[in-house]
Amino acid sequence: MKTACFENIPKYLLCLLLANLPLPIFAQDSPSGGGDFWSHVRFGGGIGASFGNDYTNVSLAPGALYQFNQYFGLGVGLQGSFVKVDGDYTDSDLNHYKSWIYGGSVLGAFNPIEELQLSAELEQVRVNSTFTYPNTPDIRDNFWNTALYLGAGYNTGDVTVGVRYNVLFDRDKSVYADPFMPFVRVYF
Template sequence: MKRFNIKYLSVFLSISFFLASSFSILAQDRGNTTENYDFGNKWKFGGGLGIGFGSGYTDIMIAPSALYQVNPYFSVGTGLQGSYISSKNRSYYNSNIKEYNSWIYGGSIIALSNPIPQIQLSAELEQLRVNNTYKYHEGQKIDDNFWNTALFLGVGYSQGPVTVGVRYNVLYKEKDMVYGSAYMPFVRFYF
């Protein structure tokens, strides 16, 4: 079983501190840009919702999050994630699996920075609990439960409340079977 490692948290906090301090200096150089910043409206809410259905396949995901806008260039926040995946009577490569179910839930710490309004840099430390159940044709049932830690670094193009981009999981391990690849495209909405 995997345990949360404090080393990942320290890497995330170091990156966040570097981004916050560098963009605070940048904000001071931008003249009167900060005069238009609304300090009374610092909270943004958003997240993601995903639903997929197919022949014997169900995938439901919800991921709400909240951000605190530290200054016009930097925000920090937290998020929750929960998903359910079920696959029945599908063929798996080199497998005798009849049914697969997975419950995944956890949280994340998020840091976003916009050095210019159109470009968004991100760092996200995510800790998920993964509960997989495999049922085989001969009646055998195997539970595979573990913790998965991910550290995503990303870049995206922002237009208003929407950002489209790609992020990379620097802690990706194929054997964890949580994500199909270290690279993940994303669409973020915050209002």
Template sequence: MKKHNFLIVSKSNLIVIILLFSGTLLAQSQAMTSNQPDNFWRNVQFGGGVGLSIGSGYTDISVSPSAIYNINPIVAVGTAFQFGYVSSKNYYTSNIYGASLIGLINPIPEIQLSTELEEINVNTDYKSIDGNNSSSFWNTSLYLGAGYRSGNVTIGVRYNVLFDKNKSYYNDPFMPFVRVYF
């Protein structure tokens, strides 16, 4: 008799548990299908940077659009693309293009820590008395950065841990930055 009562109680508990979980799973499934696009795009921000430097016979123009996905208020991940043109009159012209993977951490709202893996292709044409020469190479950089954040703007500095003065496109491992995301 006790074994029979145990089976009845176990079956009753099992039915209650199945009904509870099926209701919860159904509600989650409906929420995911009806709100999934809205929730995804609410967490996406677009931004990037634009640079212009013009001097006596020197021009440097860069455009770097980017997008990040805010996983939560503390962590975001994203990607960026980079396009650039550099010219020094009568010396050289360079065209640069590439992409980056970005990771951002905001331990507190005002502080932003970042890591960025950048891969760029550099195509340079040199002008000299002996004629014109060309070079093309890929440059990999891994930046660790920190900045002060106010609203959608972060100002800071980043450091290229893979910097090699003989192989790097950039002259210095430290690079200031301004990030803007909308």
């Protein structure tokens, strides 16, 4: 189900990223040609995997954060995940479920004090799901999902642990089951 308001979000997000990424790079160059841009960039992200009886979930989410100073950082990230469920589920008659989720995000981080990180993250992901039921054709559900997370976490320097809330959450149109989501961010 498409929502006209969010239909062009991927194009706008890409334009926003491409238009704004070169600015900090050029702003950090000194007249002599040397710059310290890369000394302010922190790389990180997350990786995950879970396996069970007829269940597989694998995810990868690399990211980079430009640390303007001790208080502010701005970053981008990519993410991808694969979920597969096989088996005979007599409650719903579902025999097979498979989903690919991929996309990106823009993260703004603010540390008012060293131990506290406040964040805002705009995430845009593409969801491609296939449901298989007995004696019926496969059902495919492919859509874009947009989330705007506001979060708070405890910061230890390279690692931040916290919770974020999706202010755009709609139970009927979301990839996730709940607007609250715990997070662990690692940037070196």
